[in-house]
Amino acid sequence: MIKAKVAGIGHYVPEKVVTNFDLEKVMDTSDQWIRERTGISERRYFNPETDTVANMAAKAARKAADQASLDIKDIDFIVFATITPDYFFPGSGVLLQRELGLEGIGALDIRNACSGFIYALSVAEQYIKTESYRNILVIGAEIQSSALELTDRGRGVSVIFADGAGAVILQPAAADENQKILSTHLHADGRYAEELYVKDPGSSRHERLTKEMIDEVGIRAHMNGNMVFKHAVVKFQEVIMEALTANNLEVSDIDLLIPHQANLRISQFIQKQLGLSDERVFNNIMHYGNTTAASIPIAMSEAREKGRLKEGDLLCIAAFGSGFTWASGLIQF
Ligand code: UT7
Numbered sequence: 001m002i003k004a005k006v007a008g009i010g011h012y013v014p015e016k017v018v019t020n021f022d023l024e025k026v027m028d029t030s031d032q033w034i035r036e037r038t039g040i041s042e043r044r045y046f047n048p049e050t051d052t053v054a055n056m057a058a059k060a061a062r063k064a065a066d067q068a069s070l071d072i073k074d075i076d077f078i079v080f081a082t083i084t085p086d087y088f089f090p091g092s093g094v095l096l097q098r099e100l101g102l103e104g105i106g107a108l109d110i111r112n113a114c115s116g117f118i119y120a121l122s123v124a125e126q127y128i129k130t131e132s133y134r135n136i137l138v139i140g141a142e143i144q145s146s147a148l149e150l151t152d153r154g155r156g157v158s159v160i161f162a163d164g165a166g167a168v169i170l171q172p173a174a175a176d177e178n179q180k181i182l183s184t185h186l187h188a189d190g191r192y193a194e195e196l197y198v199k200d201p202g203s204s205r206h207e208r209l210t211k212e213m214i215d216e217v218g219i220r221a222h223m224n225g226n227m228v229f230k231h232a233v234v235k236f237q238e239v240i241m242e243a244l245t246a247n248n249l250e251v252s253d254i255d256l257l258i259p260h261q262a263n264l265r266i267s268q269f270i271q272k273q274l275g276l277s278d279e280r281v282f283n284n285i286m287h288y289g290n291t292t293a294a295s296i297p298i299a300m301s302e303a304r305e306k307g308r309l310k311e312g313d314l315l316c317i318a319a320f321g322s323g324f325t326w327a328s329g330l331i332q333f
Contacts, residue, residue, distance in 0.1 A: 013165075074134075076135050079110060081138075083292060093108055120140065136169070140165070161291075182331065233273070249330070251274050261288065262285075263285070
């Protein structure tokens with residue numbers, strides 16, 4: 001059976017750097033608290049004059065296409081993961097398609113939050129395997145900062161989230177090629193939907209958006225941080241082991257683990273559970289915060305640039321987040 005391979009990776013983060021010290025000026029928090037609880041030192045916020053979710057994605061996409069030596073015009077399908085689309089509808093997929101001048105090709109939007117990129121990758125992988133498309137652009141991109149409440153009331157959520165975009169190009173792997181996606185694994189448990197969610201504006205009420213909704217924080221993310229944390233550390237390990245077992249592999253076969261960059265403490269917990277050394281886990285949350293669906297492709301791209309992800313490596317990616325959803329993938333580079 002034909003397998004899919006990751007032929008190119010790229011990322012783009014906005015120029016504006018917001019440090020913990022900048023946040024100290026607008027809310028009751030401290031650099032020490034943020035670093036100790038999350039590992040984050042700084043993050044990027046978009047420029048409303050120039051950045052959109054779709055055009056940040058386009059910048060990441062161009063880099064991924066370059067790395068794959070692919071002419072942008074040869075991209076034949078887009079899968080776009082984001083929970084922060086430019087419009088309520090249509091999704092950002094069509095805006096990216098327009099931005100890249102790819103009128104006519106299909107563009108699919110995925111809304112699975114922190115697991116969104118792996119869900120998107122998994123969908124694209126199936127299209128390659130069934131020979132439906134040959135050059136699929138898979139995106140994770142978010143602008144979270146425009147919805148963050150940078151006040152004492154919002155501090156439990158707002159110090160974590162940030163903006164950025166990552167992209168990969170998926171292509172069919174040649175029969176004799178080592179490079180390939182071995183498998184992806186997707187899960188969800190909707191019983192926990194309201195533990196991490198943005199309630200408003202929602203469609204199933206008389207008015208989608210009222211002044212009260214804005215005043216009562218409904219338009220901001222609500223997160224039961226402790227509960228998310230507790231489930232994350234269990235499910236990350238489970239879904240990583242599921243991927244290894246499905247491929248008759250062991251933890252010792254993983255050359256690099258890239259966990260969704262939710263919180264450095266979560267990444268370190270998983271690393272310890274699995275007994276992986278520091279060289280075999282890549283984290284960049286320190287510099288970018290939690291960019292939801294964008295975090296894994298940004299980290300993949302940066303790990304490659306820094307020489308941490310090399311040809312021949314077995315890469316494991318894993319995510320947990322709103323839904324709850326969780327997912328993993330094993331990729332031979
Ligand atoms: O990517 C999507 C998935 N999301 C996650 O995986 C997030 C998972 N959860 C977490 O990362 C952590 O739960 C947080 C980083 C969100 C919070 O860390 P925590 O250790 O669970 O802190 P907490 O919410 O239990 O709060 C501890 C204390 C509280 O004060 P009291 O009640 O002990 O007096 C909070 O009010 O810290 C206070 N606090 C803050 N203090 C300074 C909450 N946010 C802040 C803040 N600065 N930004």
